[in-house]
Amino acid sequence: MAETRRRFDPELRAGAVRIHSPLPHVRGVARFETHSDVSLTDQVKKLRVVQVCDCTDASCQSFYTAPRPFGAYGESHRTICLNPPRPGYLNLDLVDDDIVHVEVLYRSPLC
Numbered sequence: 001m002a003e004t005r006r007r008f009d010p011e012l013r014a015g016a017v018r019i020h021s022p023l024p025h026v027r028g029v030a031r032f033e034t035h036s037d038v039s040l041t042d043q044v045k046k047l048r049v050v051q052v053c054d055c056t057d058a059s060c061q062s063f064y065t066a067p068r069p070f071g072a073y074g075e076s077h078r079t080i081c082l083n084p085p086r087p088g089y090l091n092l093d094l095v096d097d098d099i100v101h102v103e104v105l106y107r108s109p110l111c
Contacts, residue, residue, distance in 0.1 A: 040080075040092070043099050059106045066100040073100070 053062035073095050082090040088107030092099050104110060 040099065047099060047102070057105075061104040061107065061110050062102060063104070064101050066095070066098065079103075 047065045049063045050066060051064040051068055053060050053064075055062075073093065076096045078094050080092045080094065082092065084090050084107075086107065089103065089105040090107065091103040093101035093103065
């Protein structure tokens with residue numbers, strides 16, 4: 001599917017959210033910070049929607065920023081669960097420290 005542009009939630013775009021992670025060096029950070037030499041803030045600014053989630057859940061606004069895998073992401077996959085100031089879930093799936101999927105659930109419309 002061709003890449004499409006989409007206006008992202010300002011909280012995600014600005015990186016102004018708390019990161020709650022099982023990794024002690026990531027927990028409690030007020031903004032996205034460099035992790036494994038990758039700046040999540042810089043990545044978010046450049047994200048492009050490759051495919052929107054095709055599930056039937058009315059609360060889902062999730063999208064892929066890389067081609068959707070046919071199976072599991074593999075051993076280099078990790079999820080960063082964000083704690084935005086507004087209600088809902090906002091999670092980043094990373095593979096090799098690249099954001100490949102943004103899970104957006106129970107939030108006001110992104111655009």
